[in-house]
Amino acid sequence: MSETKETGPSEETGKKKVKMNLNRLEMPKQEPEVRRRNFDEVATGYTYEMTMEEASRCIQCKKRNCQQGCPVNIDIPDFIKHLQDGNIEAASKVLKAKTSLPGICGRVCPQELQCENSCTLNKKGAPVAIGRLERFIADWERTSGAVSKPELAPSTGKCVAVVGTGPSGLTVASDLAIRGHQVTMYEALHVAGGVLMYGIPEFRLPKEIVQREVQYVSSLGVDIHLDTVIGINYSLDELLNTKYQAVYLATGAGLPQFLRVPGENLNMVYSANEFLTRTNLMKAYLYPEYATPVKMGRKVAVIGGGNVAMDSARCAVRLGAQEVYVIYRRTRQEMPARLEEVENAEEEGIHFHFLCNPTGFISDGRNNVSAMELVRMKLGEPDASGRRRPVPIEGSEYTMDVDTAIISLGTSPNPLIASTTPDLETSRWGTVITDERGKTSKARVWAGGDIVSGGATVISAMGEGRRAASAMHEFLSQ
Amino acid sequence: MFPIVAHEELAPNVHRMTVKASVVAEKAQPGQFVILITDEKGERIPFTISGWDAARGTVDFVYIEVGKTTRQLGALRPGDELAHFVGPLGKPAEVDHYGHVVAVASGYGAAAILPVLRALKEKENRITTILQAPDRERAFCAEELEQASDRLILALGSPGEEMTVSATRPLRKILANHPQNPVHRMVVMGSLCLMRVISEMTRPYSIKTMVHLTPLMVDGTGMCGACRCSIQGKNRFACVHGPEFDGHEVDGWDVLMARRCTYADESILQQSFQCRGCSQW
Numbered sequence: 001m002s003e004t005k006e007t008g009p010s011e012e013t014g015k016k017k018v019k020m021n022l023n024r025l026e027m028p029k030q031e032p033e034v035r036r037r038n039f040d041e042v043a044t045g046y047t048y049e050m051t052m053e054e055a056s057r058c059i060q061c062k063k064r065n066c067q068q069g070c071p072v073n074i075d076i077p078d079f080i081k082h083l084q085d086g087n088i089e090a091a092s093k094v095l096k097a098k099t100s101l102p103g104i105c106g107r108v109c110p111q112e113l114q115c116e117n118s119c120t121l122n123k124k125g126a127p128v129a130i131g132r133l134e135r136f137i138a139d140w141e142r143t144s145g146a147v148s149k150p151e152l153a154p155s156t157g158k159c160v161a162v163v164g165t166g167p168s169g170l171t172v173a174s175d176l177a178i179r180g181h182q183v184t185m186y187e188a189l190h191v192a193g194g195v196l197m198y199g200i201p202e203f204r205l206p207k208e209i210v211q212r213e214v215q216y217v218s219s220l221g222v223d224i225h226l227d228t229v230i231g232i233n234y235s236l237d238e239l240l241n242t243k244y245q246a247v248y249l250a251t252g253a254g255l256p257q258f259l260r261v262p263g264e265n266l267n268m269v270y271s272a273n274e275f276l277t278r279t280n281l282m283k284a285y286l287y288p289e290y291a292t293p294v295k296m297g298r299k300v301a302v303i304g305g306g307n308v309a310m311d312s313a314r315c316a317v318r319l320g321a322q323e324v325y326v327i328y329r330r331t332r333q334e335m336p337a338r339l340e341e342v343e344n345a346e347e348e349g350i351h352f353h354f355l356c357n358p359t360g361f362i363s364d365g366r367n368n369v370s371a372m373e374l375v376r377m378k379l380g381e382p383d384a385s386g387r388r389r390p391v392p393i394e395g396s397e398y399t400m401d402v403d404t405a406i407i408s409l410g411t412s413p414n415p416l417i418a419s420t421t422p423d424l425e426t427s428r429w430g431t432v433i434t435d436e437r438g439k440t441s442k443a444r445v446w447a448g449g450d451i452v453s454g455g456a457t458v459i460s461a462m463g464e465g466r467r468a469a470s471a472m473h474e475f476l477s478q
Numbered sequence: 479m480f481p482i483v484a485h486e487e488l489a490p491n492v493h494r495m496t497v498k499a500s501v502v503a504e505k506a507q508p509g510q511f512v513i514l515i516t517d518e519k520g521e522r523i524p525f526t527i528s529g530w531d532a533a534r535g536t537v538d539f540v541y542i543e544v545g546k547t548t549r550q551l552g553a554l555r556p557g558d559e560l561a562h563f564v565g566p567l568g569k570p571a572e573v574d575h576y577g578h579v580v581a582v583a584s585g586y587g588a589a590a591i592l593p594v595l596r597a598l599k600e601k602e603n604r605i606t607t608i609l610q611a612p613d614r615e616r617a618f619c620a621e622e623l624e625q626a627s628d629r630l631i632l633a634l635g636s637p638g639e640e641m642t643v644s645a646t647r648p649l650r651k652i653l654a655n656h657p658q659n660p661v662h663r664m665v666v667m668g669s670l671c672l673m674r675v676i677s678e679m680t681r682p683y684s685i686k687t688m689v690h691l692t693p694l695m696v697d698g699t700g701m702c703g704a705c706r707c708s709i710q711g712k713n714r715f716a717c718v719h720g721p722e723f724d725g726h727e728v729d730g731w732d733v734l735m736a737r738r739c740t741y742a743d744e745s746i747l748q749q750s751f752q753c754r755g756c757s758q759w
């Protein structure tokens with residue numbers, strides 16, 4: 001694949017000098033013209049040979065920079081060493097020791113900000129493609145059928161409830177089940193997996209992979225109750241007063257935010273959550289085989305600049321929209337979306353409009369959206385987050401014809417549990433307040449993932465789950 | 479899986495389904511709803527709870543065959559199972575002692591309003607119920623409504639644009655006697671058009687008029703925002719803040735009705751649904 005392979009300067013690693021290969025191997029992808037028409041996975045993954053070639057680039061640094069950059073501290077040099085030795089099973093064991101969801105992390109983690117950013121090779125050239133290697137190992141294990149299952153500790157007789165089946169909840173459930181506790185999970189929706197199922201599209205994260213991980217967790221003896229809303233079917237106090245010694249809250253940040261501008265409720269103005277839920281969770285792209293429809297116009301505006309906006313725009317293209325515009329009020333540099341996904345979106349023909357912000361939606365006279373009013377923005381002084389704050393330019397108003405709009409501004413925690421649990425301390429933004437090990441203000445209750453962070457990443461939701469699980473285990477062992 | 483324990487036809491294309499779902503039955507309250515999925519390829523669709531039995535763990539609802547999924551439901555028999563059944567969703571209807579309550583029901587509302595009326599009766603309200611139906615054959619649940627109310631008025635009228643007229647006629651008479659024979663509160667469950675018309679009729683009298691809004695829903699737990707309605711200039715989610723709202727505070731009726739019809743197409747079985755002003759026709 002990489003014909004321009006060159007050998008870079010050498011680097012001190014321990015005592016011996018090693019030659020470095022500074023070019024990473026690209027991962028094969030579906031051609032943009034093809035993938036615009038389907039929901040199949042965009043990146044098809046390394047082959048065995050490619051994996052071996054890429055793994056050979058790792059120089060096995062003593063300092064383990066990559067591992068320090070990993071939010072769950074995966075022993076990255078060790079699993080790559082096993083790959084270099086051709087022992088994929090051993091590599092998989094190393095991965096599984098720190099993450100129960102490698103097939104997912106390998107696909108959606110922002111490695112460019114984490115392990116790969118810290119990789120020694122990144123100083124001189126392209127870092128080792130750690131995420132792609134992780135993905136290969138997980139897929140190899142899945143397709144070879146040799147799923148390694150950890151040994152379960154003898155039953156402690158203690159019962160734990162985990163609320164929410166996203167990555168954070170799944171992590172706590174598996175960690176505590178392995179330590180011998182009886183875990184029951186509660187999920188409001190009809191499928192387990194959280195955002196991995198309802199938000200992130202099939203073409204980035206095949207749902208079969210998510211369901212494999214869910215099955216793995218239930219194979220550890222975890223009971224999963226779907227269609228059960230905590231705060232409605234059982235209150236948090238009911239869980240604590242009946243069967244459970246401890247509860248972990250991982251209900252995510254599912255409440256969509258809106259722009260609060262005139263016309264925002266017109267027909268064909270979607271929240272990203274509705275649009276993505278119809279498309280991904282309910283599989284509207286397979287309508288009418290699947291019963292849920294999703295209506296898509298010809299000219300679509302997606303408002304926002306994060307991963308959610310990229311996913312919405314790319315789903316819109318695949319559902320047959322002719323023109324898709326991403327409308328973002330800052331510039332490309334400030335976009336929170338992963339660079340790789342922005343590039344993918346561009347290749348798929350999505351247009352980006354920076355430094356503009358909608359101020360209203362206009363009706364076609366029959367309450368369908370027909371146009372959007374916008375104002376141009378410029379970047380002012382940095383705000384609390386350090387990003388320069390966008391300010392409207394007076395007199396720069398203009399309109400743009402659109403027949404569909406998808407509001408992808410981000411989300412905040414659903415207030416359902418907090419509002420039915422008066423003694424659970426929450427912040428101004430509705431997030432649950434915890435200490436660094438996930439303990440909330442309420443006795444016997446821990447929390448983690450997006451309900452605490454307000455919206456972050458799969459790996460951080462997992463990492464918080466891992467820390468809380470060890471704290472919960474200590475508590476349950478007293 | 480949630481087994482169907484009983485399924486009866488109340489009128490042509492109208493059925494009552496009783497489902498075993500003890501978790502739902504345990505907490506159900508008047509005015510709340512469930513969301514069900516028939517099979518793994520099915521959609522999530524909402525129905526108002528028309529009765530429950532906590533001891534037996536059953537919940538029932540009445541539905542009209544209007545499209546794909548409700549027609550599918552119509553073909554199921556006792557012993558068959560629904561893949562998913564979640565609830566009770568939404569806030570319960572407000573129930574207190576008000577005095578004289580006038581209820582207006584049409585369509586599935588005739589069944590769905592029953593638990594609300596029974597709860598109002600328990601609070602010793604005097605209840606006048608207007609049941610609107612195209613004809614006597616389709617005036618299902620009339621007996622139950624009669625038992626639950628002090629007085630039942632049958633408002634029969636032809637479907638289509640004249641539909642709402644039949645219910646407004648008796649209500650106009652009742653309002654003409656207000657405040658000598660006062661109406662303290664109204665509850666309306668029916669089509670969006672009917673609820674809107676009734677809300678406008680009672681507005682000049684400042685009689686609090688509760689309506690049960692039925693926008694399109696997806697998750698039913700406050701996650702998707704599909705069900706957002708403008709209430710006094712604020713966005714409210716019908717699935718968590720409603721579905722019961724004060725009809726005089728609903729300020730986005732036109733938009734609400736347009737959104738309700740987003741997926742309305744030729745497949746709709748109920749002709750009267752193609753109302754005037756709808757964005758899709």
Ligand SMILES: Cc1cc2nc3c(=O)[nH]c(=O)nc-3n(C[C@H](O)[C@H](O)[C@H](O)COP(=O)(O)OP(=O)(O)OC[C@H]3O[C@@H](n4cnc5c(N)ncnc54)[C@H](O)[C@@H]3O)c2cc1C
Pocket residue numbers: 108109110163164165166167168169186187188189192193194195196199200228229230231250251252253254276307308311338414416417448449450451455456457458459461
């Ligand atoms: C479209 C989109 C794209 C994203 N892309 C990426 C990406 O590329 N990389 C990345 O790292 N991160 C990405 N994220 C963020 C990431 O998905 C989240 O940070 C992560 O899923 C949070 O995990 P969680 O376990 O805290 O919650 P969630 O995954 O949100 O799961 C919470 C679960 O709890 C359930 N629940 C909620 N309330 C209740 C209740 N009352 N009772 C019972 N169950 C309840 C919900 O139905 C849900 O299933 C993306 C997010 C979105 C929305």
Ligand SMILES: Cc1cc2nc3c(=O)[nH]c(=O)nc-3n(C[C@H](O)[C@H](O)[C@H](O)COP(=O)(O)OP(=O)(O)OC[C@H]3O[C@@H](n4cnc5c(N)ncnc54)[C@H](O)[C@@H]3O)c2cc1C
Pocket residue numbers: 511523524525526527539540541542543544545546547548549586590691692693694695721738739740741742743745746748751
């Ligand atoms: C909170 C709530 C409570 C409800 N309670 C009940 C109930 O107790 N009994 C009941 O029969 N229905 C009830 N409905 C309406 C019911 O959910 C719809 O009739 C049902 O989803 C139609 O599904 P379908 O697949 O058969 O039709 P579809 O194939 O989806 O029909 C096509 C479209 O037509 C429109 N449509 C068709 N018929 C109707 C209708 N009668 N009302 C509004 N829109 C319609 C919708 O936009 C629908 O998407 C309720 C809705 C809500 C939001």
Ligand code: SF4
Pocket residue numbers: 057058059060061064065066067076077080118119120121127128130
């Ligand atoms: S930092 Fe990069 S080169 Fe060094 S061990 Fe980690 S992956 Fe290998």
Ligand code: FES
Pocket residue numbers: 694695696697698699700701702703704705706715716717718
């Ligand atoms: S139905 Fe999704 S928020 Fe109400």
